[in-house]
Each structure stands twice: as C-alpha cells, then as structure tokens.
Amino acid sequence: MVAETWNLLATRWDFFAGLLLEHIQISLLAIVIAIVVGGIAGILISERQRAARPTLAVINFLYTIPSISMLGFLIPFSGVGDATAVIALTIYALLPMVRATHTGMTNVDPAILEAATGMGGTRWQTLVRVKLPLALPVIMSGIRNMVVMTIALAGIASFIGAGGLGVAIYRGITTNNAAMTVAGSLLIALLALVVDFVLGFVERRVKMRSRAAKRTNRRLAVGGLAACGVAVACALLPGLVAPAPATIHVATKPMTEQYIMGNMLKDLIEQDTNLKVDITQGVGGGTSNIEPAMESGDFDLYPEYTGTGWAMVLKKGGTYSEDEFDQLQAGYKKKGLSWVGMYGFGNTYGIAVRKDVAEKYGLKTYSDLAKVAGKLRLGAEADFFEREDGYDALSKAYGMKFGSTMQMDIGLKYDALEQGQVDAIVIFTTDGKLSKANATVLEDDRHFFPSYECGNVVREEVLQAHPELRDVLKKLDGTITETDMAQMNYEVEEEGKDPEDVASTYLRSKGLLK
Structure with a gap:
C-alpha cells in the first residue's frame, strides 16, 4: 500500500497539487474569517461579561451540529460548492477562537x-496596549488548535462539490482505489502538521518580550505578509494578463461511471470548442443537490438518468418508460433545462443478495425475497431511501419489509456484502464489481424499477450562449452500451485505472477524440 500510494503521488502530482492548493484556499479563507469575527466577538464579550454566557452557549450549540447536517442546512441558502464549505468551516472554527480570546482577555x-x-x-x-498583548499567547494557542482542526475538517467539503483533498478521499472510496484515499488523507495530515509547526514557532516568538525579540518579530511579520502578498499576486496575475475563456461547469454524482462521463465531456468540449470545462466530481446527494444547483446556475451540465429525472426532479408518479421522454423533456424545459446527448445505455436499479443467502432461501425473484x-x-x-421510486415504494410494491437497513456510500456496498455486514444490496446494472462479486442478482418479476437511460442535462441559457455545445453533446448519442459502461467501470474499480484515462481511451476507440 505504501508503494502504491507513493507511486500514485509521483505520477499524479499535478492532480494532487491542484487539490492541495484548493484545500489551502478553502481552509485559509475560513480561518481568516474565524480569526477576525471570533476575535472581535471574544473581545466584546470579555468587555461585556453579561453577554459572554449566551454567546458561548450559542456557539457551543452550533459546534455540536454534525458536519454533514450543517452542510445540508446551508445548501438551500448558499448552494453547493466552496462558499458553503467556507461558511460551515467558519462556524466550526468560531468556538475555539472565541473561547481562547475570551479566556485570554479575562485572565489578565x-x-x-x-x-x-x-x-x-x-x-x-x-x-490595546495591555490586555491584548498579555492575552496574545492564549489567543495564539487557540488559533493553533483551530487552524489544525479546520484543515482536517475541510476534507468533508467535497461532499457538497467543493474542492480540496477530500475530493481524492471521496473519489478513492467510490472507485475502490485505496491508494488514492490514503494519499488524500496523508496530504491533509502533512498540511496540518506543517501549519501546526509554523504556528508553534509563531507562538514561541510571541512569548518573547525582549526588545531585540520584538524587532525580530516585526521583521518576520513583514516578511510573512510580503510572502503572502506575492503568492496572491502570482495566483491572480495570469487571469489579469490574459482573460480566461468561458467556462462550462460540469457536475457528476459520486459514481465511477459518472467520473468517466464527466471526463468524456471535458475532453470533447475542450477539443471541439474554445470553452474550458471545470468538473466538480462526486457531489454528495447526487440529483438532490446537483439539480437545484443547475437551476441556480452553479452548474451548467451533468449526466443524469431519465427515471431519476422523472421521479426526483419532476415528482411524477408511476413507473417511467422511455415512451414518456417527450413529457420528461417538456418538464425540464419549464425549469430552463434540456436533455441533450443520450449516451445509449441504461443503468437501472437492481437487488443482489449474497450467494449463500440466495442458496439458503432459494431466492430468484424479488417476490421470493419479500417472503424472507x-x-x-x-x-x-442514502439517495435510495429518500427517492420517490426508492425503498418505500419498493417495499409497498412487493409487500417487502427488511429486518433492518444500512445506509452506506456507493463504493462500500460490495465490501459490506462480502463481509456479511448486509445480506442484500441495491445495485446498478452497470456496476463494475458486479461480475466478480459474491452475489446473485434477483429478477424484478413485477417490473417495479423504471427505465434509467443516461443523458446530459444542460441549462438552456448555456446552450443559447454557446450553441456549439449542442453539437458536441449530440456526438455522444448512442455511443455507449450497457456492456461498455460496465467494462469501463470495472477497469477503474478493479484494475486501478484512472477515470480520465479510461474516458479518453474509449472516446478514441470511437473516433471522437483525436
């Protein structure tokens, strides 16, 4: 594992370096806001002690909210992406900052x-001249703890489509690439340790009271600010000198095949147009978070499935069939969205049980499963337990009630089945692991699950601004079969290939990529 992780970091450093930079940017912005807001709040409540208890109680309450829940609460207000991640990280960073400032000021x-x-x-x-200087060592200790915590917590930002090293961790879990998960985790840990070391040095310098030490501290502060200024200038200068081309923001769900299709879209669009593509990989919650972000303009394009659009986006009842595609398209048009470029494969749901379970109970169909x-x-x-055509509807259709259920990430379900943590799992018919899994796929004998043909959903406003995009997307019509998709998923999940490479290789095989 160590060798695999090191080799991955060496060969894919550009990928990891980009994520590392995003991680630093997200974390740094949250840290700066928390220092300013939390510092001011800590000073104010130390000067007005009556306000201290209720202020700390509110901040303590916010701190106890699970991070996933916090992100979920914020999405309706700030959407998906970096902004929501920064807000959530700032909220969690406030408690140690306010508490340290208040403690330092009141203990003078x-x-x-x-x-x-x-x-x-x-x-x-x-x-200014007495309290703050004397409280500064305590405040610096609080800042140090807060910064390390924020850097570590920023890894969860990828769940809502934000950048950072959490993208590598989440992608590694989803695609069964343990080396990528370890690499992302290792880089977060190293970043936290490096920053902790630097802040520890600053904390020691702050405690020095001699005149010479103060002069040195001022010089170091000026040098640090100058270095930060140069770094910011270098980051902004290229965009100021040469305006960036128009960017298409593509989102994908946390599924291997979606990573592959996202890269196909990037390759084709950037080859055939002057547009740049920015991919937000593996947005947690899938359709439930991506589609609202499409309507708000945060995303421009993403691969979707017809049955999912029918049930989750249009809130239509009944079992969807492709004969109703015109109705589906009309419903999306009302939302300012359009289906363009149908890939040619379907990826419907299914249920698989462990082979020993199937043999023990003689299971062949869903009706057989309902009995036991x-x-x-x-x-x-999680998506399956919430959607209109998901768990509740399935249970009702077959009179099926499981003894218990377990919510898990898509990338972990086959491992959970193999290890006996669950007896049955919900699968997709293009799952790469399916052909090698210790599982029996049951027959949907009452034809409960609807059709899930895959295509691209794109904002009408983007199509009008860039009409050339429609022609590019139409090139994908009928290019992928269900067998093709399952094979590509297998290459990523079991053979360890990168989704980018699998995508480009397939497009070249079809003559679509030069």
Whole structure:
C-alpha cells in the first residue's frame, strides 16, 4: 500500500497539487474569517461579561451540529460548492477562537489593569496596549488548535462539490482505489502538521518580550505578509494578463461511471470548442443537490438518468418508460433545462443478495425475497431511501419489509456484502464489481424499477450562449452500451485505472477524440 500510494503521488502530482492548493484556499479563507469575527466577538464579550454566557452557549450549540447536517442546512441558502464549505468551516472554527480570546482577555491580572488605569490609561489604551498583548499567547494557542482542526475538517467539503483533498478521499472510496484515499488523507495530515509547526514557532516568538525579540518579530511579520502578498499576486496575475475563456461547469454524482462521463465531456468540449470545462466530481446527494444547483446556475451540465429525472426532479408518479421522454423533456424545459446527448445505455436499479443467502432461501425473484426479507439486512446509498421510486415504494410494491437497513456510500456496498455486514444490496446494472462479486442478482418479476437511460442535462441559457455545445453533446448519442459502461467501470474499480484515462481511451476507440 505504501508503494502504491507513493507511486500514485509521483505520477499524479499535478492532480494532487491542484487539490492541495484548493484545500489551502478553502481552509485559509475560513480561518481568516474565524480569526477576525471570533476575535472581535471574544473581545466584546470579555468587555461585556453579561453577554459572554449566551454567546458561548450559542456557539457551543452550533459546534455540536454534525458536519454533514450543517452542510445540508446551508445548501438551500448558499448552494453547493466552496462558499458553503467556507461558511460551515467558519462556524466550526468560531468556538475555539472565541473561547481562547475570551479566556485570554479575562485572565489578565487585575492588578496590572488597575495599574494601567492608575497611570492614566483610557479603556481603549488599556485594551490595546495591555490586555491584548498579555492575552496574545492564549489567543495564539487557540488559533493553533483551530487552524489544525479546520484543515482536517475541510476534507468533508467535497461532499457538497467543493474542492480540496477530500475530493481524492471521496473519489478513492467510490472507485475502490485505496491508494488514492490514503494519499488524500496523508496530504491533509502533512498540511496540518506543517501549519501546526509554523504556528508553534509563531507562538514561541510571541512569548518573547525582549526588545531585540520584538524587532525580530516585526521583521518576520513583514516578511510573512510580503510572502503572502506575492503568492496572491502570482495566483491572480495570469487571469489579469490574459482573460480566461468561458467556462462550462460540469457536475457528476459520486459514481465511477459518472467520473468517466464527466471526463468524456471535458475532453470533447475542450477539443471541439474554445470553452474550458471545470468538473466538480462526486457531489454528495447526487440529483438532490446537483439539480437545484443547475437551476441556480452553479452548474451548467451533468449526466443524469431519465427515471431519476422523472421521479426526483419532476415528482411524477408511476413507473417511467422511455415512451414518456417527450413529457420528461417538456418538464425540464419549464425549469430552463434540456436533455441533450443520450449516451445509449441504461443503468437501472437492481437487488443482489449474497450467494449463500440466495442458496439458503432459494431466492430468484424479488417476490421470493419479500417472503424472507424480515430476516435480512439491506444496504443502499442514502439517495435510495429518500427517492420517490426508492425503498418505500419498493417495499409497498412487493409487500417487502427488511429486518433492518444500512445506509452506506456507493463504493462500500460490495465490501459490506462480502463481509456479511448486509445480506442484500441495491445495485446498478452497470456496476463494475458486479461480475466478480459474491452475489446473485434477483429478477424484478413485477417490473417495479423504471427505465434509467443516461443523458446530459444542460441549462438552456448555456446552450443559447454557446450553441456549439449542442453539437458536441449530440456526438455522444448512442455511443455507449450497457456492456461498455460496465467494462469501463470495472477497469477503474478493479484494475486501478484512472477515470480520465479510461474516458479518453474509449472516446478514441470511437473516433471522437483525436
């Protein structure tokens, strides 16, 4: 594993370096906001003690909210992406910052403050020249803890389509690439350790009170600010000198095949147009988070499935069939969206049980499963338990009630089945692991699951602004079969190939990519 991780970092450093830079940007922005807001709040409540208890109580309450829940609460207000991640990280960073500032300010020796007042110091002078300098070591300790925590917590930002090293972790889990998960985790840990070391050095310097030490501290502060200024200038200068081309923002769900299709879109669009493509890989929650972001303009394009659009986006009842595609298209048009470029394959749901379970109970169909479901445990991704055509509807259609259920990430379900943590899992018919899994796929004998043909959903506004995009997307019509997609998924999940390479190789085989 160590060798695989090192080799991956060496061969894909451009990929990881980009994620590392995004991680630093997201974390740094949240840290700066937390220092300013939390510092001011800590100073204010130390000067107005009556406000201290309710302020700290509110911040403590926010801190106890699970990070996933916090992201979910924020999405309706700030959408998906970096902005929501920064807001969430700032909220969690406030508690250590406010508490450290308040503690440092209130623990200054009263005798010193009395002496400062006796020498004629105003309240403002006492605060700035006495309290803050004496409280600074405690405040720096709080900042140090807060920064390390924020860098580590920023890894979860990828769940809502933000950047950072969490993208590598989440993608590694989804595609069964343990080396990528380890590499992303290792880089976050190293970044946190490096920053902790630097802040530890700063904390030690702050405690030095000699005149020479203060002069050195001022020089170091000026040098640090200058280095930050140069870094910011270098990041902004290319965009100021040469305006960037128009960018198409592509989103994908947290599924291997979606990573592959996202890269296909990037390759084709950038080859055939002057447009640049920015991919947000593996947005947690899938359609439930991507589609609202499409309507708000955060994303421009993403691969979707017809049955999912019918049930989750248009909220239509009944089992969808491709004969109703015109109705589906009309419904999307009302939302300012359009289906363009149908890939040619379908990826419907299915249910698979472990082979020993199938043999024990003689299971061949869903109706067979319904008779013994109460003795079994079902595993599925969160999306399946919430959608209109998901778990509740399936249970009703077959009179099926499992003994228990387990919510899990898509990339972990086959491992959970193999390890006996669940007895049955919800699958996709193009799953790469399916052909090698210790599983029996059951027959949907009442034809419950609708058709799920895959195509691209794109904003009408983008098509009008860039009409050449429609022609590019139409090139994908009928280019992929279900067997082709399953094979590509297998190459990524079991053979360890990169989705980017698999995507480009397939497009070249079809003569679509030069």
